[in-house]
Amino acid sequence: MGTDGAPFRRARRPEHKQQRYEAILAAARSQAERKGVSNVSLADIAAEVGVHKSALLRYFETREEIYLHLTAEGWQDWVDGMRDELARLPVGSVTGVAEVVARTLAARPLLCDLMTHTSLTLERNVSLEAVRNFKLAALAALADAEVLIRRVLPDLTDDDVRDLVGAVSAVAAGLWQATHPPATLVALYAEDPRLEHTRLEFTPSLQHLIEVVLTGLLHPRDGGGAPRPD
Amino acid sequence: MGTDGAPFRRARRPEHKQQRYEAILAAARSQAERKGVSNVSLADIAAEVGVHKSALLRYFETREEIYLHLTAEGWQDWVDGMRDELARLPVGSVTGVAEVVARTLAARPLLCDLMTHTSLTLERNVSLEAVRNFKLAALAALADAEVLIRRVLPDLTDDDVRDLVGAVSAVAAGLWQATHPPATLVALYAEDPRLEHTRLEFTPSLQHLIEVVLTGLLHPRDGGGAPRPD
Numbered sequence: 452m453g454t455d456g457a458p459f460r461r462a463r464r465p466e467h468k469q470q471r472y473e474a475i476l477a478a479a480r481s482q483a484e485r486k487g488v489s490n491v492s493l494a495d496i497a498a499e500v501g502v503h504k505s506a507l508l509r510y511f512e513t514r515e516e517i518y519l520h521l522t523a524e525g526w527q528d529w530v531d532g533m534r535d536e537l538a539r540l541p542v543g544s545v546t547g548v549a550e551v552v553a554r555t556l557a558a559r560p561l562l563c564d565l566m567t568h569t570s571l572t573l574e575r576n577v578s579l580e581a582v583r584n585f586k587l588a589a590l591a592a593l594a595d596a597e598v599l600i601r602r603v604l605p606d607l608t609d610d611d612v613r614d615l616v617g618a619v620s621a622v623a624a625g626l627w628q629a630t631h632p633p634a635t636l637v638a639l640y641a642e643d644p645r646l647e648h649t650r651l652e653f654t655p656s657l658q659h660l661i662e663v664v665l666t667g668l669l670h671p672r673d674g675g676g677a678p679r680p681d
Numbered sequence: 682m683g684t685d686g687a688p689f690r691r692a693r694r695p696e697h698k699q700q701r702y703e704a705i706l707a708a709a710r711s712q713a714e715r716k717g718v719s720n721v722s723l724a725d726i727a728a729e730v731g732v733h734k735s736a737l738l739r740y741f742e743t744r745e746e747i748y749l750h751l752t753a754e755g756w757q758d759w760v761d762g763m764r765d766e767l768a769r770l771p772v773g774s775v776t777g778v779a780e781v782v783a784r785t786l787a788a789r790p791l792l793c794d795l796m797t798h799t800s801l802t803l804e805r806n807v808s809l810e811a812v813r814n815f816k817l818a819a820l821a822a823l824a825d826a827e828v829l830i831r832r833v834l835p836d837l838t839d840d841d842v843r844d845l846v847g848a849v850s851a852v853a854a855g856l857w858q859a860t861h862p863p864a865t866l867v868a869l870y871a872e873d874p875r876l877e878h879t880r881l882e883f884t885p886s887l888q889h890l891i892e893v894v895l896t897g898l899l900h901p902r903d904g905g906g907a908p909r910p911d
Contacts, residue, residue: 489801489802567797567801570855570858570859570862571719571797571858572719574862574863574865574866575863575865577865578865579865579868579869582865582866582869583869583873583876586869586876586879587875587876590875590876590879614889614890614893617852617855617881617886617890618848618852618890618893618894620855621851621852621854621855621856622847622848622851622852624851624855625800625847625850625851625854625855626851628800628801629800632800632804633804633805635804635805635807635808635809635812636804636812638809639809639812639813639816643813645817645820646813646816646817646820649816649820651847656847659844660844660847660848660894662897663844663848663894663897663898664848664890664893664894664897665897666896666897666900667892667893667894667895667896667897667898667900668893668897670896670897670900
């Protein structure tokens with residue numbers, strides 16, 4: 452275990468502990484950005500920090516706890532990133548909201564990757580306290596987003612904004628995986644014209660879906676069985 | 682390696698090979714239904730078939746290929762399950778389509794679980810031919826669904842139905858994981874009133890989202906910056 456990048460072997464003073472804590476989060480972030488959340492082990496993170504795995508366990512119980520922490524940070528960072536842009540939109544701008552939400556999320560690929568893993572793996576291998584902290588942080592970010600989006604689209608209810616954010620995060624998670632295909636799929640798309648049109652692009656696909664969902668939320672749903680008038 | 686459930690050790694005659702092939706798929710299905718796709722190994726499937734792991738590799742390259750095959754089957758089975766019900770709906774019934782799509786998908790929990798894994802893991806550990814077969818089978822099921830849904834809602838384009846199915850599968854995947862929480866999360870929901878309202882139910886949440894998306898697809902999107910008239 453080298454000390455490269457780690458100016459002390461065991462953090463004992465509070466400011467060293469804080470530095471070590473930040474170094475672990477930074478290493479987990481950069482490893483996941485480089486090779487995807489799925490492919491990062493606790494040992495990879497420890498190696499990048501320059502300490503033994505056991506040193507990490509003084510700060511976090513599992514790799515999932517580290518990534519759940521980064522997910523909570525990611526949600527708040529995303530909402531903070533939308534704040535000024537949403538504040539500049541004219542009231543009623545469905546396209547504006549869709550554009551800002553899609554573009555700011557596309558600029559946060561790690562968050563999109565983490566959205567896939569949240570309920571699939573991250574919430575499954577941590578303590579009750581770690582899940583509680585995550586859920587409360589995510590709810591706080593959601594409450595912020597509600598205020599920002601309802602300022603532009605005041606006809607939306609809080610429930611509408613929750614439905615929107617739920618749909619957006621699920622679709623962003625799915626799109627992120629689909630638009631980061633493995634090498635076999637890239638080769639297949641290049642070779643088989645029957646499949647070429649099934650390729651998706653992240654930002655325009657997400658923006659279109661957000662516009663559709665916002666339009667649906669803002670229109671009364673008759674839903675009846677009669678043909679709609681022309 | 683016991684021979685329980687496997688009346689021959691190595692399948693040599695064509696009909697025995699077919700039986701072995703079906704037995705592998707059935708074992709993979711029942712293992713995944715019992716403990717979730719994430720938690721099934723090739724060894725688990727082999728144990729349930731009653732053969733050694735190496736015997737499986739004569740039929741499928743990887744566990745991912747087995748599950749990708751079941752995903753393709755699952756999509757076609759889902760569309761087949763919607764066929765008669767969609768055919769009975771009156772033209773224009775948004776609620777009817779949403780109800781049928783959500784209910785038939787809720788009745789197929791394995792497909793919902795597989796939807797999470799398709800681009801995340803299954804397409805990443807198989808040959809080009811296996812991905813091609815999967816993609817073509819999924820496209821055929823989608824083309825069937827387009828005909829069925831556009832009969833009820835003729836104002837939808839084929840692109841609209843693809844957007845719908847893309848959103849539905851992403852949201853169903855996310856909802857399925859979120860509505861099958863680990864024990865820590867169940868305990869947390871029971872204990873912390875601040876989180877109780879964040880619990881989701883699969884079928885009503887999915888049906889609501891489908892109605893919203895269909896409504897959005899069926900209404901012109903003005904998207905402008907001006908306030909909408911009251």
